[in-house]
Amino acid sequence: MRIILIVDDSPTMRRMIMASLRGLGDVGFDQAGSGLEAIERLALAHVDLVVLDLNMPDVHGLEVLRFVRGHERFNALPVVVLTTRGDDESREAALREGASRYLTKPFVPLALGSEIRELLDAGQPS
Amino acid sequence: MTGGGAFFDQFIEDYFAECDEHLATARRALLALEGNAATPPAPDILRELFRSLHTLKGLSGMVGDGCAERVAHALEEGLRSSERTGTPLAPRFLDAFFAGVELLERCIAARRAGGSSPDPTAVLDRLSAAVRRESDPLPPDVTVPGLAPDVEAGTADGDVYHFEFAPSTDLAARGVSVDAVRARLRALGEIFNARPRMEGQRLVFDFWVSVPAGHAPDPAWAADGLRWSRAQLPSPASPASPASLVAEPQPAAPGSSVARVELSRLDAVMRLVGDLVVSRSLLDSLLNSPGDLAAVRDALDETSAAMERQIRQLRESVMRIRLVPVGEVFERLRFAARDAIRESGKQVALVFHGQNTEIDKLVVDRMLEPLLHLVRNAVTHGIERPEERLAKGKPAQGTLTLRAAASGDRIRVDVEDDGAGIDVERVARRARAQGLLRPGDSLTADELLGVLCAPGFSTRDEADLTSGRGVGMDVVAAAVRMLAGELSLETTPGRGTRFVIELPLTLMILDALLVQVGGQQMAVPQPALREILQLDASTIVSFENNEIVSYRDGVLPVVSLSRFFALGTARPASVYVLVVGSESAPMGLLVDRLLGLREIVVHPVNDPLVAVPGVGGATELGDGRVSLILDTAALLRVAHEQRVRRGAAVPSEPWSAAATRSRAISPVS
Numbered sequence: 049m050r051i052i053l054i055v056d057d058s059p060t061m062r063r064m065i066m067a068s069l070r071g072l073g074d075v076g077f078d079q080a081g082s083g084l085e086a087i088e089r090l091a092l093a094h095v096d097l098v099v100l101d102l103n104m105p106d107v108h109g110l111e112v113l114r115f116v117r118g119h120e121r122f123n124a125l126p127v128v129v130l131t132t133r134g135d136d137e138s139r140e141a142a143l144r145e146g147a148s149r150y151l152t153k154p155f156v157p158l159a160l161g162s163e164i165r166e167l168l169d170a171g172q173p174s
Numbered sequence: 175m176t177g178g179g180a181f182f183d184q185f186i187e188d189y190f191a192e193c194d195e196h197l198a199t200a201r202r203a204l205l206a207l208e209g210n211a212a213t214p215p216a217p218d219i220l221r222e223l224f225r226s227l228h229t230l231k232g233l234s235g236m237v238g239d240g241c242a243e244r245v246a247h248a249l250e251e252g253l254r255s256s257e258r259t260g261t262p263l264a265p266r267f268l269d270a271f272f273a274g275v276e277l278l279e280r281c282i283a284a285r286r287a288g289g290s291s292p293d294p295t296a297v298l299d300r301l302s303a304a305v306r307r308e309s310d311p312l313p314p315d316v317t318v319p320g321l322a323p324d325v326e327a328g329t330a331d332g333d334v335y336h337f338e339f340a341p342s343t344d345l346a347a348r349g350v351s352v353d354a355v356r357a358r359l360r361a362l363g364e365i366f367n368a369r370p371r372m373e374g375q376r377l378v379f380d381f382w383v384s385v386p387a388g389h390a391p392d393p394a395w396a397a398d399g400l401r402w403s404r405a406q407l408p409s410p411a412s413p414a415s416p417a418s419l420v421a422e423p424q425p426a427a428p429g430s431s432v433a434r435v436e437l438s439r440l441d442a443v444m445r446l447v448g449d450l451v452v453s454r455s456l457l458d459s460l461l462n463s464p465g466d467l468a469a470v471r472d473a474l475d476e477t478s479a480a481m482e483r484q485i486r487q488l489r490e491s492v493m494r495i496r497l498v499p500v501g502e503v504f505e506r507l508r509f510a511a512r513d514a515i516r517e518s519g520k521q522v523a524l525v526f527h528g529q530n531t532e533i534d535k536l537v538v539d540r541m542l543e544p545l546l547h548l549v550r551n552a553v554t555h556g557i558e559r560p561e562e563r564l565a566k567g568k569p570a571q572g573t574l575t576l577r578a579a580a581s582g583d584r585i586r587v588d589v590e591d592d593g594a595g596i597d598v599e600r601v602a603r604r605a606r607a608q609g610l611l612r613p614g615d616s617l618t619a620d621e622l623l624g625v626l627c628a629p630g631f632s633t634r635d636e637a638d639l640t641s642g643r644g645v646g647m648d649v650v651a652a653a654v655r656m657l658a659g660e661l662s663l664e665t666t667p668g669r670g671t672r673f674v675i676e677l678p679l680t681l682m683i684l685d686a687l688l689v690q691v692g693g694q695q696m697a698v699p700q701p702a703l704r705e706i707l708q709l710d711a712s713t714i715v716s717f718e719n720n721e722i723v724s725y726r727d728g729v730l731p732v733v734s735l736s737r738f739f740a741l742g743t744a745r746p747a748s749v750y751v752l753v754v755g756s757e758s759a760p761m762g763l764l765v766d767r768l769l770g771l772r773e774i775v776v777h778p779v780n781d782p783l784v785a786v787p788g789v790g791g792a793t794e795l796g797d798g799r800v801s802l803i804l805d806t807a808a809l810l811r812v813a814h815e816q817r818v819r820r821g822a823a824v825p826s827e828p829w830s831a832a833a834t835r836s837r838a839i840s841p842v843s
Contacts (some may be wrong), residue, residue, distance in 0.1 A: 058229050060188040062590050064236055067184070081353070084379060087370045088341045088352040091377035103228050105221075106356075106368065119372050131234035154235035 050168050051094055053078045055086040055112065056101040056130075061153070065099055065130070065171040068157035072165055083107025087115055090122055097167060100147075102131040102138055110138070110145055117146040130155065182236050182377040189237050193282050196226040198502055200275050201509050208268055215263055217254075224253050235638070241281035241291035248298050249274045252305040270304035272512065273297050314507065329361065335391065336405030337381040338468075340373075349376065350398045352379055359383050362391060439495050445690065446488040453481045486555055494682040496536065498585070500578045501529030503538050507549050514553040521560050521571040522553055528578035533585050534680045537657055541587070541677070544653040548589040548673050549574065556593035556671050568592070583679045590672040596665040598622055600815025605631065623663045627651035655794045657681065658777040660771035682776035686793075686803065688769035689750070695801045696765075697774055697793055698752060702806040704760060704770070705753040711745050714764075723751060723762060733813045736806075754806045776803060787812045 052075055054062045060083065066077050078093055080086035083104050089095065098116070102109035109129065116122040129147040131138065139150045149163055176569045182189075203223035207215050231246035249271065256263060277297045339355045359365050363385035365669050370379050382405060385391075391402050457477050460470045467474070504526045515522045533541075557563075557572035564570050577588040597618050605611035605625045617625060625631055629648040654661045659677035686697035687706075707725070714721050714732065732751055736742055752764040774793040779786075790805030 054296070057225070058192060059235060060185055060192045060233055061229075063188060064182055064185055068181070076438075084352045084356065084368060084370065087377065092341060092343050092346055103225060105225060107370075115370060121372070121375065124438075132228060132235065152233045154238075 049074050050074045050096040051078055052164070053080060053086065053095045053098045055080045055083070055088055055098060055104070055109070057081050057104045058101075061101070065160070068155070068160050069099075069164060070160055071157075071169075075168075083109065083112045086112050090116065090125075095125065096171065098125060098127045098128055099164070099166060100129050102129060102142070109149045112143060113142065113145045113147060124171075126171065128164060128167065132159070182238075186237060190234055190282070190286055192233060193230060193242075194701060196230050197275070197279055197282070198505065199226040200230075201505055204268070204271055205505065205508060205512075207263060211265065211268065220253065224250065231365075232486050234282075237285075239285050239291075241294055242278055242285070243470055245274060245278045245281055245294050245298065246302050249278070251570045252301055255305050264304070267304045270297075272509070272613050274301050276509075281331060297680070330727065331534075331810055332384060332386040332389070334405050335363075335383050335385055337383060337391075337400055337402045339401075340382065340399050341377060341379070345399050348398075353378070355398070355400065356381070358392075358395070362389060380627065386422075387450055430816065439491065442491045443488065443495070446484055446491055450481065450488065451486045453477055453484060457481070493534070496534050496680065497532035498535050498538055499529060500531045500533050500538065500585070501526070503542055503545065504529055504576055504578075506542060508805060510546050511549050511553060511574065514550045518553055519559070520553065520557055522557055523571050523573050525573055525575045526577075527575065527723045531578040531580050531585060532679075533578075533580075533677070536681050536683055537585075537677055537679075540653065541658055542620075544650040544675070545576075545589065547586070547650045549576075551646070552589060552591040552593065552671070556591040556595075558594050579677065585677050585679055587677070588672055589675075590670065592670040595667040595669055595671055596622065596663075598624075598665075598666065601625060619663075622662065626663070627661070656775055658775055658794070682778075682791075684776065686772055686774045687752070688772050688795075688801065689752070689765040690767040690769055691739070691765050692736035692744070694733070694739075694741055695795075695799065697772070697801050697803045698754075698763070698806065699790075700771065700802065702754050702804075703752055704757075705754070707751040707753065707762070709749060709751060711747055721764075725753070725760070725762070730762045731808070731813075732764050734764040736764075736766070738809070738813070739786075755810050759768045761813065763804075763806070763809070774801075774803070 052069060055078055056062050056065065057064050061079075062079050066079075069075060069077075077087050080089050082105075083106050086098070086100070087107070090098070095157060100109045100112060109131070113127055113129070116125055116127060122152075126148040127146070128149045128151060129142045130151050130153060132153045142150050148167055151160065151163060201224055203219050203226070206219050207223075221309055222497050227246050227250045231243055231250060234240075234242035234246060252267075252271065252274075256267060274297055277294055280292045281294070335736060337359060339352065341350075341352055345351070356365065356368070359381055363383045365381055365383050367382040368379065370377060372378075391400075395402075403595065444832070457474070460473050460477065461467070463470055508524055508526075511522070513525055552574050557574065558566070558568075560570035563572065574590050575588070575590040577590070598619075601622060602611060602615075602617040602625075605617070605628075606613055606615075608631060610625055610628050610631060611617065611621075627647045627650070631648070650663055654675055654677070657677055658681065659675055662674045662676075663671070664674075665671040669677075685700040687703060688695060688697050689794065690696075707723075709723060714723055721732045723732055724730070730751070734743075734745075736745070745764075746766050750765050750768055752765060753760050753762055755761040772795070774795075774797045776792045776793060779789060788809040789802050789806055790808070791803045792800050793803055795801055
């Protein structure tokens with residue numbers, strides 16, 4: 049089973065994302081509602097892919113991304129930035145910091161699923 | 175828009191609950207900004223407001239609420255541009271923002287009620303005009319609110335501590351996560367910096383916390399992976415380390431949501447569920463005991479009584495989960511009062527007491543409208559203009575006090591002003607003119623409220639009648655009655671007026687079918703209904719003093735409710751049978767007419783002198799009429815006993831289904 053860490057400060061949004069990805073089949077979910085919590089989950093549990101929101105109460109998503117890319121242990125982890133449409137200026141910043149994909153909300157469940165399927169398939173099976 | 179709209183409909187209730195929370199946060203933030211309008215806005219409040227709007231926008235987009243999405247986006251953009259200037263917010267800007275948040279709320283309410291969205295154009299125009307004036311155009315900025323460090327906040331009195339927290343799976347399993355640690359540190363002082371770092375393969379979080387004098391970390395925290403020392407502030411001059419400085423927002427006052435429950439309350443529920451499981455296994459073993467069941471009858475009775483008690487306690491515990499602090503309603507009232515005060519040109523101070531008093535979430539939502547009326551009325555009609563007050567020797571600023579307090583299983587909310595009071599004689603004159611009072615009669619204090627709350631009583635056309643309270647009072651009275659509450663009034667000329675609303679702490683609200691029986695209206699809880707049949711009265715067969723109709727492949731015993739409650743025996747040609755009871759032992763309740771499904775508030779009938787078997791309570795229908803709520807389980811029990819007494823067990827032979835013809839209208843369950 050591949051584990052996807054969903055990072056978003058809105059619990060409803062986390063549930064929406066998980067419901068959209070359940071169709072991928074053999075996946076499990078871990079959740080974090082803040083940037084620090086996301087980093088803690090990454091350090092403590094096995095994660096195959098991160099879906100990352102940008103605007104969060106404590107640590108901005110870009111900082112989480114910077115932390116992931118800055119440490120060898122998490123370096124190769126696919127990170128999908130999923131942020132609310134309208135922050136277009138952050139697309140460039142996210143891709144510069146090493147986001148694997150930059151997607152916006154509102155999203156179409158099937159489209160999100162296929163992007164993530166592609167990233168999971170590209171990595172080694174765990 | 176989005177291709178996922180219908181898919182995300184399954185989250186619509188979550189959406190509404192979370193919107194409520196963010197709207198409350200936004201309102202609180204705006205009021206805080208307004209309260210300190212002379213200084214540049216506090217960054218943490220702006221950040222909180224920004225994030226609430228941002229989340230509202232994101233979620234609204236997901237569920238395809240275009241109106242809310244647009245408005246939240248406009249507010250967010252406005253805030254973004256104003257943040258760049260760093261100057262105090264102009265009143266015009268704040269006003270536009272208040273209007274925007276109010277519109278956002280209406281968009282979401284419209285979606286909730288299934289109505290059409292309000293037209294946002296005017297408010298959006300006003301907002302963009304205010305923003306244009308407020309800020310110079312600047313190039314788009316990559317810095318998003320939330321990144322800006324707020325280091326000065328740490329240099330207050332007291333000590334600065336540096337905490338290190340090394341998370342581990344063991345600690346996380348014990349509930350000691352970085353969020354839990356952060357909550358502890360927040361309770362201790364103000365976190366002004368938090369950052370993660372890797373020590374080899376190990377993750378460590380650094381927190382810098384300014385701790386007020388006289389407070390210190392709990393030594394027991396050392397067992398939870400925490401280490402600490404007194405520290406120097408990290409130099410504000412070098413904040414650009416890649417792992418970031420993190421500004422911690424002030425912990426928000428607890429918002430209210432259906433989803434947020436204190437653990438201790440859930441524990442109480444779990445304990446009761448445990449008790450029920452034990453009772454059930456006891457029941458099981460009794461049922462499986464060898465020999466005659468009659469031998470264990472006493473034990474069965476006892477277990478049944480225990481389960482009844484446990485279920486009642488469980489119900490009470492679940493009710494407690496629904497309690498929320500009334501303070502959130504008060505904040506919304508402050509929000510609404512603001513407009514009324516501004517329009518009236520009066521000076522009014524709002525004072526709140528007892529914000530932490532808890533009340534059923536259902537009651538809170540339904541109380542808002544009547545309280546809004548009372549607050550607006552107090553501002554518009556109760557409190558005098560400043561010059562008038564000064565002339566009377568009162569301070570120019572009036573005071574409007576909202577007070578909540580719980581007593582027993584009731585809650586009392588006072589809305590009190592120190593205004594002119596109600597001029598009873600003028601109200602009486604008006605009431606006589608409108609035919610509500612006989613000429614020559616005067617009003618007693620008790621009758622005054624009745625007249626004010628009479629539908630149609632209005633003082634609207636007498637602009638100078640400062641004490642007039644007629645506007646919307648009938649709405650207030652109806653809403654309070656609907657909630658099984660009581661409204662009362664005290665007024666002293668020249669000193670002020672106090673309205674008191676007393677309400678039950680918790681409410682039972684259920685969907686019910688309203689029916690007519692012998693000219694009376696009654697409500698049948700919808701979950702009790704299995705099916706509804708319509709048939710000719712002539713097809714009801716009398717059988718040894720009991721009545722039956724054919725049903726499916728057999729017969730269905732029916733109880734005439736009009737006979738049961740002795741309301742007469744006249745029966746229309748076409749009647750309805752409500753099928754209730756269990757699958758194996760259904761029973762029909764005969765009614766004259768169906769009046770429709772309604773959401774009703776249950777008022778329990780506690781007075782033993784009034785209690786009638788088969789009646790579970792009463793409900794107020796909003797037009798002042800009272801309707802009895804049937805307790806179908808009790809009704810079945812009583813009807814069965816009567817049947818047995820009359821010596822007519824239901825025949826075991828199936829009757830010919832052709833003997834009567836019935837038509838199933840709707841399988842209700």
